Amino acid sequence: MVGLSIGEKHFIQGGIAQDLRSDGRKRLTTRPIYVETGVISQANGSARVRMGATDVIASVKAELGRPNALQPDKGKVVVNVDCSPTAAPMFEGRGGEELSAELSVALQRCLLGGKSGSGAGIDLSSLVVVEGKICWDLYIDGLVVSSDGNLLDALGAAIKAALSNTGIPKVNVAAGASGDEQPEVDVSDEEFLQFDTSRVPVIVTLTKVGRHYIVDATSEEESQMCLAVSISINRQGHICGLAKRGGAGLDPSIILDMISVAKTVSEQLINTLDSHIAAAEAGEEES
Amino acid sequence: MAGKGGATPSTYSPSPTTQKTKSLSFGNDDVLRPDDREWHQCRPAFFQIGVVAAAAGSAYADFGSTKVIVSVFGPRESKKAMMYSDIGRLNCNVSYTTFATPVRGQGSDHKEFSSMLHKALEGAIILETFPKTTVDVFALVLESGGSDLPVVISCASLALADAGIMMYDLVTSVSVSFLGKNLVLDPTLEEESYQDGSLILTWMPSRNKVTQLTITGEWSTPKINEGMKICMDACSKFSQIMKSCLKGLDSALEEEDSNVD
Amino acid sequence: MGKDSQWVTPGEVLGKASKFKAGRGAYVSPDNLTVYASLTGLRRILSPFPTHPTSWKFEFLRPTVEVTGHKAHGAIPEPGSIVIARVTKVMARMASADIMCLGTKSVREKFTGIIRLQDVRATEIDKVDMHMSFHPGDIVRAIVLSLGDARAYYLSTAKNELGVISAQSTAGATMVPISWTEMQCPLTGQIEHRKVAKVGQ
Numbered sequence: 001m002v003g004l005s006i007g008e009k010h011f012i013q014g015g016i017a018q019d020l021r022s023d024g025r026k027r028l029t030t031r032p033i034y035v036e037t038g039v040i041s042q043a044n045g046s047a048r049v050r051m052g053a054t055d056v057i058a059s060v061k062a063e064l065g066r067p068n069a070l071q072p073d074k075g076k077v078v079v080n081v082d083c084s085p086t087a088a089p090m091f092e093g094r095g096g097e098e099l100s101a102e103l104s105v106a107l108q109r110c111l112l113g114g115k116s117g118s119g120a121g122i123d124l125s126s127l128v129v130v131e132g133k134i135c136w137d138l139y140i141d142g143l144v145v146s147s148d149g150n151l152l153d154a155l156g157a158a159i160k161a162a163l164s165n166t167g168i169p170k171v172n173v174a175a176g177a178s179g180d181e182q183p184e185v186d187v188s189d190e191e192f193l194q195f196d197t198s199r200v201p202v203i204v205t206l207t208k209v210g211r212h213y214i215v216d217a218t219s220e221e222e223s224q225m226c227l228a229v230s231i232s233i234n235r236q237g238h239i240c241g242l243a244k245r246g247g248a249g250l251d252p253s254i255i256l257d258m259i260s261v262a263k264t265v266s267e268q269l270i271n272t273l274d275s276h277i278a279a280a281e282a283g284e285e286e287s
Numbered sequence: 288m289a290g291k292g293g294a295t296p297s298t299y300s301p302s303p304t305t306q307k308t309k310s311l312s313f314g315n316d317d318v319l320r321p322d323d324r325e326w327h328q329c330r331p332a333f334f335q336i337g338v339v340a341a342a343a344g345s346a347y348a349d350f351g352s353t354k355v356i357v358s359v360f361g362p363r364e365s366k367k368a369m370m371y372s373d374i375g376r377l378n379c380n381v382s383y384t385t386f387a388t389p390v391r392g393q394g395s396d397h398k399e400f401s402s403m404l405h406k407a408l409e410g411a412i413i414l415e416t417f418p419k420t421t422v423d424v425f426a427l428v429l430e431s432g433g434s435d436l437p438v439v440i441s442c443a444s445l446a447l448a449d450a451g452i453m454m455y456d457l458v459t460s461v462s463v464s465f466l467g468k469n470l471v472l473d474p475t476l477e478e479e480s481y482q483d484g485s486l487i488l489t490w491m492p493s494r495n496k497v498t499q500l501t502i503t504g505e506w507s508t509p510k511i512n513e514g515m516k517i518c519m520d521a522c523s524k525f526s527q528i529m530k531s532c533l534k535g536l537d538s539a540l541e542e543e544d545s546n547v548d
Numbered sequence: 549m550g551k552d553s554q555w556v557t558p559g560e561v562l563g564k565a566s567k568f569k570a571g572r573g574a575y576v577s578p579d580n581l582t583v584y585a586s587l588t589g590l591r592r593i594l595s596p597f598p599t600h601p602t603s604w605k606f607e608f609l610r611p612t613v614e615v616t617g618h619k620a621h622g623a624i625p626e627p628g629s630i631v632i633a634r635v636t637k638v639m640a641r642m643a644s645a646d647i648m649c650l651g652t653k654s655v656r657e658k659f660t661g662i663i664r665l666q667d668v669r670a671t672e673i674d675k676v677d678m679h680m681s682f683h684p685g686d687i688v689r690a691i692v693l694s695l696g697d698a699r700a701y702y703l704s705t706a707k708n709e710l711g712v713i714s715a716q717s718t719a720g721a722t723m724v725p726i727s728w729t730e731m732q733c734p735l736t737g738q739i740e741h742r743k744v745a746k747v748g749q
Binding site: 098101102105109113229234237238239240241242243244245246247248249250251252255256259260263 | 398455495501502506
């Protein structure tokens with residue numbers, strides 16, 4: 001928790017009201033974003049995203065598993081976020097657990113869409129190797145290395161980058177297995193299939209401080225928030241999920257207003273992120 | 288419901304070939320949903336307060352086959368481990384009975400719903416009126432029949448009002464599901480399992496404030512707008528039922544004419 | 549207005565803030581300056597106190613609207629309220645007590661209070677001995693000093709009318725107060741030390 005004096009609080013609130021925040025940004029300007037991919041060699045895909053002092057790592061690991069009996073034509077995706085106490089002392093114990101759970105649920109929602117799988121960022125049926133028998137289980141893990149607000153957006157961006165970086169090994173299924181037998185598989189070490197991330201949404205969190213809302217809030221600004229709305233938006237401009245934090249009530253018309261603002265911001269964010277991911281991938285290949 | 292259950296999976300498949308209009312989609316008759324409801328019609332709602340004698344306040348709600356019971360305890364002394372605070376605390380817990388779901392469950396706490404219930408209610412309670420103490424809200428889903436969380440939220444706000452906890456307003460909650468091209472209000476468990484997306488709106492009717500909004504699945508902005516409107520209409524109807532329940536009037540007002548199409 | 553309009557539920561509009569003041573069970577929303585109910589109960593309008601010394605102020609000309617009748621939540625201690633508490637533990641520097649009554653109302657839930665050494669009496673604070681002031685089981689009347697810390701409310705007995713109002717001797721009889729600091733057992737005649745409250749007028 002950031003301990004702020006009354007003067008500092010007024011300074012932050014006043015700055016936001018006048019569209020000039022403490023770090024010189026306007027209300028709807030994000031912090032510069034840095035993307036590195038392939039930071040974890042053990043994983044199938046990984047990325048590190050920094051926004052100001054917020055620093056997160058996402059890794060994607062793919063393991064072969066059996067599909068759920070109820071959904072034989074779909075793979076599985078598990079999203080887990082770890083807020084380690086090394087990032088901030090408040091993450092220790094239950095505080096960290098609650099935040100981790102909240103972030104995991106929010107990310108899972110935004111990646112997997114509705115129950116029938118429509119609007120999902122990840123096409124689960126593309127993860128199936130043999131229907132009803134073998135599928136890929138994607139374990140997406142987020143780690144908060146350093147926290148300075150706006151964790152959800154940063155984690156969303158990191159996961160998007162990590163998925164772009166993910167190569168899923170090609171699997172050759174041995175023919176001949178029939179009936180209930182589990183077919184034998186041969187996982188290729190050389191051939192990888194690129195993961196389609198064009199549908200993975202980005203998350204834009206609008207934090208309401210006083211009468212105005214801002215994007216990409218620092219933790220100082222977050223301590224002054226009355227509520228925050230996280231909206232995930234895909235490239236088509238469709239909403240893939242929305243969640244609200246903070247207790248204060250909100251006028252319905254303001255929500256619609258926030259959605260349209262989030263759309264504009266998300267367009268910029270998607271473009272920036274794409275160019276950064278492309279640059280990071282290119283840089284990785286060279287080195 | 289069981290009689291038409293067999294045909295439902297194909298009916299609600301989200302394929303683009305599904306209906307443009309209601310009558311076309313199902314061909315023969317006006318039956319639109321497994322329980323004969325129209326798209327924008329709620330299940331009959333029933334509320335009752337004061338059902339648990341030991342609690343400071345309690346409420347029971349039943350929406351079709353969804354049945355929940357909520358008890359409110361306190362304000363009472365906060366747990367020792369907690370830090371001092373100038374305002375009151377709200378502690379929410381949602382659990383399911385082992386027989387609530389079609390497959391026998393664990394009967395354990397539902398962490399996600401607990402935190403969503405907390406978020407939905409905290410904005411409506413005047414926490415300053417009970418400094419340093421905690422109000423406990425325990426919700427138990429007796430039978431899960433779809434739209435569990437919205438029913439729990441509405442029921443909990445009724446229990447809080449029954450306990451005499453100061454509130455800015457009653458909190459009502461309703462969800463809509465996106466099925467194919469249609470928005471389906473107050474979905475049942477069956478409908479929820481085929482949904483392409485859902486929108487849960489928690490609303491304070493007389494203050495016109497949204498305390499919680501959760502959207503999953505892919506939505507366009509006009510659809511969100513439409514969904515919120517439908518939810519708010521339904522919420523204001525529920526609030527009428529909840530108010531009459533609190534006033535001790537006949538609370539078993541059936542939501543027969545709740546078509547807000 | 550019908551008969552039922554007297555019954556209100558949380559969130560119902562009670563009137564404009566320019567016409568009414570919000571009393572118990574009501575609040576004013578800063579957004580639209582409207583008075584809303586925050587409890588379930590009967591709406592009552594109290595006319596402004598006519599002979600109030602500052603009634604020339606506009607503030608006092610408005611009637612107060614309040615919501616009463618239905619059950620409110622259990623009483624919770626607040627600074628300044630007089631409580632009746634049972635001493636549970638006496639330590640060298642403080643005694644802890646369970647609050648049983650707030651004013652004239654009994655509490656529904658358990659609240660813990662502590663009486664610190666410096667809050668036992670008003671004079672000669674430095675000479676107080678906790679064990680000569682309270683014993684476990686004593687019923688004391690005390691005032692709530694503050695909300696205290698995370699654990700307990702801070703109570704004080706530093707007034708004549710505050711202190712032990714009922715205590716049992718080791719023999720098990722209810723003792724009779726004989727002075728500010730002593731109580732006597734009617735069975736054995738044994739005298740025990742307490743911080744005795746002045747009961748009655």
